């Protein structure tokens with residue numbers, strides 16, 4: 222059997238940096254918190270919990286807890302959250318990915334220059350909520366579907382600045398931008414999709430096109446893994462979305478000649494390795 226493992230599978234730069242930060246801080250033996258799960262991967266979050274790292278999902282949850290350090294995860298938080306945490310006496314280690322911080326700055330700048338802001342992405346994702354909070358324009362919109370783009374209606378006399386969630390599907394972003402462009406607005410398009418995401422998506426598509434079965438590994442709540450799955454499923458109908466090797470029907474996968482494997486940005490290497498070895502029947 223031929224197994225193709227995507228070179229871009231697994232942790233991206235920003236996620237690796239955030240996860241490494243937490244593991245380094247554990248050594249300092251002070252109360253340690255992450256603001257939300259550090260990554261969308263249950264295995265990693267469980268391991269950190271066992272090592273004493275507490276996940277808090279809200280500033281209010283910190284009240285009454287022993288003071289220590291709060292680590293901000295790679296996709297960032299809403300404006301003002303860090304200040305609120307510091308007011309409660311906790312220290313902050315900001316592991317927000319620099320690519321996400323760049324979008325915060327762009328949105329702040331263009332909304333300050335009287336532009337409408339459109340964020341192409343998933344409105345309920347924390348990264349998007351964080352980006353939106355940096356807009357000073359009242360009518361900032363999040364658009365994730367064709368229907369939403371078709372309905373978009375900015376008032377006249379202003380420019381429309383379009384940015385994207387870092388993990389959005391590149392082709393879908395272009396499609397939504399085209400719909401808004403056709404409305405005749407004066408628009409500034411800032412493609413803020415992260416290169417790591419684009420590379421991973423392009424490679425996943427290329428592999429899925431040539432295999433009989435495709436395996437996408439990642440957390441259930443990981444939006445970039447969900448996107449990878451969508452892309453692969455389009456090219457290869459036998460695409461499996463798994464969190465660990467336990468979710469995989471190995472007999473079924475081993476019954477084909479060519480298998481592709483990719484993984485989302487929050488999937489640790491050891492999980493990818495385990496899947497790969499099991500598929501190759503090397504364990």
Ligand code: F3S
Nearest residue numbers: 233235318320387415
């Ligand atoms: Fe950063 Fe890109 Fe990863 S924005 S968190 S390097 S997917």
